[in-house]
Amino acid sequence: MNALPATPRVAEWRTYRRLAPYVRPYVGRLAGVLLISLLATASGLAQPYLSKLMIDNALLKNDMAALVAVSGAMIAVTLGGFALNILASYRHVALSAAMLYDIRVALLRHLQTLSPRFYGGFRLGDLMSRINSDVSDVQRVAGDTVLSALSNMLFLIGCVGLMLWLNWRLFLVGTVLVPVAVGVFLQLQRKVTMLTREMRERGADLGSLLVDTVMGMRVVAALGAEEHEAARFRARNSAFVRVMLRMQVASFMAGALPGTLLAASTSAVTLYGGWQIMHGQMTIGALVAFSAYHMRVFSPVQALLGLSSGLASTRVSLARIFELFDTAAEVTEAATPLPVGPVRQGIRFENVAFRHDRDAVLAGVDLVIPAGSFCAILGESGAGKSTLADLMVRFLDPGEGRILVDGHDLRTLRLADLRREILLVDQAPYLFNDTIGANVAFAVGETTRPQIVAAMAAAGLEPLLARLPRGLDTPVGERGMALSAGERQRIALARALLRRPSVLILDEPTAALDAMTEQRIAEGLREALPAATIIVITHKPALARHADMVVTIEQGRAEVGAGAVIEHALA
Structure with a gap:
């Protein structure tokens, strides 16, 4: 398995190009939003110049008509800018939400291709943090930052142009400290990142830690480990708070120091502009307009500096997201996969070997399971029984040898078809936080309540339905914890029977059941699926009595019942 690096690197700036596939479908609509935003920006630029006209052409000249005209223009520009900003914001939020959906769906589809070994070695809390917080951060850059950067850049260019037109000497005085402020900001930004x-x-x-503690709450309570867990939480929370406070200080300094330098230039503009007015080199209206533009130019400069900081911060999220995208799937579909129909001949293992990391689990396995047979695979824990099941549904691929279904290598078959025809029920089944009926009919498509009830009856769940007032509409709780372990196993079995696969693999299907229920289910399997191949992986010899063939796997030797040949050795 391709594990994630222990200390992932922060993404380089060119990594942002990988966001292009998620932005490209929305370029046309984003251009429309940009145009609206540019018109709103232009209305904002008009306000200070209207102030100049009001002072120089209306107030100082006692021209009432000019005053009314300028005041009307101010109202029109304000209302127009307000409407344009609302429209741009509304359209942009809708587009950002669509991009967020696309990124999350792409990540979810990739995660669905990863093997169970990936999830066995990855922290659930970290994975959820990447899917939620980090993807949201990346989505914000893909949508918000581009629009904001262009809008602020236009406003900055407009302010600079108008200040140069009003008084180029005063412009030089007012902007001399800007490069210094930018340099200070960039230095502090690296620390923030x-x-x-x-x-x-x-x-x-x-x-x-929180996910672990909540999911293991029964163990915590049973062992009286409440204080132990509180202490672990306190230690990790303290570590988080310490780093958060350090980042807050660095972020404050990154904003405060450049802002202080930029504010100092305001005093210089006031002093030099006042001197020019006193010497007749500038009008009062021009200084008022220049000062307004100068004050407003701080806003896009600070916004662009903040966007730069945000982009640097989002590089962290980008690195964490693409670490997941770059985790290669162990099982991949062929370029032109073959369709799979109901299994008619059977499953054949040819010299199959498999290792979990460096530990050999299977070596030299040759096994034939004829179609329509009831096969029981026995063996102690760790002998490789569950690995055989994972190989048959291509959760994993063998390191050596091959597995054939009706004469075709599994690696050449269409995965969706394969997993429709060969269905695995795990020894620790997962139930969704929904009703019993919804769990049994999960992802089946159109089905009827009588069909769901029939599948549950075949799984030995008639007594459960009889005593539940809400029947199929009874909630199962988080991970099915409102039910017993045996009931969860039987619901998972009913879920499989409803799909009517041609090969059904059951991994320890009766581990949590009593002998009588186990007997009833074993007898009902063949009735429910009369033509299917049934493979039961178990350590209970009693269940194997119902099988047509029995394969017993033990370290160093194998015993085979009638109808199959197997050679198995553990390295």
């Missing part, structure tokens, strides 16, 4: 990375990691540590 590194602290942001560290804060995300500490947040993921905290989230993983």
